Amino acid sequence: MTSTVPFVSNGAATNGNASKQLPTTISEAIRARLIESGVSFLANDNIAEHLQPGDLVQLEREVADKVRDLLRTLVIDIDNDHNTHETAERVARMYLHEVFKGRYHRQPKVASFPNVKQLDEIYTVGPITVRSACSHHLVPIMGNCWIGIKPGSRVIGLSKFTRVADWVFSRPHIQEEAVMILADEIEKLCEPQGLGIIVKAQHYCMKWRGVKEPQTSMVNSVVRGDFRHDPSLKQEFFELVRQQEALLSS
Numbered sequence: 001m002t003s004t005v006p007f008v009s010n011g012a013a014t015n016g017n018a019s020k021q022l023p024t025t026i027s028e029a030i031r032a033r034l035i036e037s038g039v040s041f042l043a044n045d046n047i048a049e050h051l052q053p054g055d056l057v058q059l060e061r062e063v064a065d066k067v068r069d070l071l072r073t074l075v076i077d078i079d080n081d082h083n084t085h086e087t088a089e090r091v092a093r094m095y096l097h098e099v100f101k102g103r104y105h106r107q108p109k110v111a112s113f114p115n116v117k118q119l120d121e122i123y124t125v126g127p128i129t130v131r132s133a134c135s136h137h138l139v140p141i142m143g144n145c146w147i148g149i150k151p152g153s154r155v156i157g158l159s160k161f162t163r164v165a166d167w168v169f170s171r172p173h174i175q176e177e178a179v180m181i182l183a184d185e186i187e188k189l190c191e192p193q194g195l196g197i198i199v200k201a202q203h204y205c206m207k208w209r210g211v212k213e214p215q216t217s218m219v220n221s222v223v224r225g226d227f228r229h230d231p232s233l234k235q236e237f238f239e240l241v242r243q244q245e246a247l248l249s250s
């Protein structure tokens with residue numbers, strides 16, 4: 001049942017050092033490219049810029065092969081078990097195109113517009129659903145996120161915050177870093193005068209395994225620009241989020 005990966009070397013790793021081993025799989029070829037470019041490819045980094053057409057098709061096959069090996073190593077009879085027969089293919093698709101798509105796919109297009117009316121009142125968007133996975137166990141992190149903005153020179157549509165958040169969270173993460181990465185992306189997109197983000201999430205590595213605490217959640221926030229320098233603005237942001245939460249439970 002093991003399929004072979006039709007990898008064709010594109011010569012990415014053939015330059016220079018003759019003793020360097022040629023990549024034999026597409027994941028090795030991509031890794032060689034990333035190392036050559038000097039970019040980081042941690043679990044919560046996006047590597048889409050370094051992928052070439054057709055890479056993801058080959059990578060999906062390679063990941064499926066490895067998941068199949070994992071299932072066999074777990075002594076699951078995938079040849080006779082109708083339930084797990086195609087699990088490897090499903091998991092590969094799910095990782096590359098759904099739950100970790102924020103690593104392999106480019107950021108959704110977000111148009112920004114000049115802030116012609118010079119709006120400078122703060123507003124919040126939320127709750128935005130957080131769907132992520134912890135880098136330590138690859139099990140879900142589920143929760144909500146609120147974004148507060150004091151507009152700067154450019155503005156983006158409300159729904160765009162949801163799209164960018166989904167893209168950022170769809171990677172293996174730890175919550176503290178996820179919030180920082182989301183803040184960086186939003187700052188790049190609309191250069192706000194002030195930015196605040198709050199994430200409240202439940203970690204299935206605590207609910208499902210480990211200490212098995214089903215109600216524990218983690219809350220963290222980041223504040224930048226005017227939200228950081230002006231305590232009253234920061235307070236206003238947290239108050240607006242409290243009101244949005246109250247609306248939900250009323």
Ligand SMILES: [Zn+2]
Nearest residue numbers: 134136137205
């Ligand atoms: Zn974990």
